[in-house]
Amino acid sequence: MQIALDTSLLTGLLVPNDLWHTSALALWEEIKAAGATPVYFDCVAAETISVAVRRLREKHRLDDIEPVLEQIRTSIPHKAITWILPDVPDFRARSPSS
Numbered sequence: 001m002q003i004a005l006d007t008s009l010l011t012g013l014l015v016p017n018d019l020w021h022t023s024a025l026a027l028w029e030e031i032k033a034a035g036a037t038p039v040y041f042d043c044v045a046a047e048t049i050s051v052a053v054r055r056l057r058e059k060h061r062l063d064d065i066e067p068v069l070e071q072i073r074t075s076i077p078h079k080a081i082t083w084i085l086p087d088v089p090d091f092r093a094r095s096p097s098s
Contacts, residue, residue, distance in 0.1 A: 003036040010040075010048040014071050015055060017064075040076050042083045048072065 012024025031038065049072060056065050 001034065001036045002039050003031055004039040004041060005044065007044050007047045007051055010044065010072075010076075011051045011055070014048070014075060015052050015064075015068055017059075017061070018052075018055065040081050042081050042085050045072075045076050045081055048076075 008020060009024050009027060012018050012020035013028055015021065018024070049069065052068050052072070053065055056062065056068065
């Protein structure tokens with residue numbers, strides 16, 4: 001069974017002091033116990049980064065941004081992402097002049 005993860009769950013999991021961290025961990029444990037395979041959509045990964053950084057900035061926790069981004073890079077490796085927006089990978093590789 002595959003389960004698509006949403007931004008709220010991912011943000012809660014990956015930002016330790018997030019309001020939803022405890023709930024997200026509990027749900028994650030249930031997903032793992034069910035033997036489900038997580039599906040990470042590209043748009044959800046991008047939104048997770050945006051939400052996490054915004055929340056950290058709002059809380060004036062700028063020093064926590066880089067560790068959280070590293071946690072996201074480690075937890076959601078590029079090869080694990082399901083690309084539903086096919087042009088997004090190309091945008092990363094293009095130079096500004098192309």
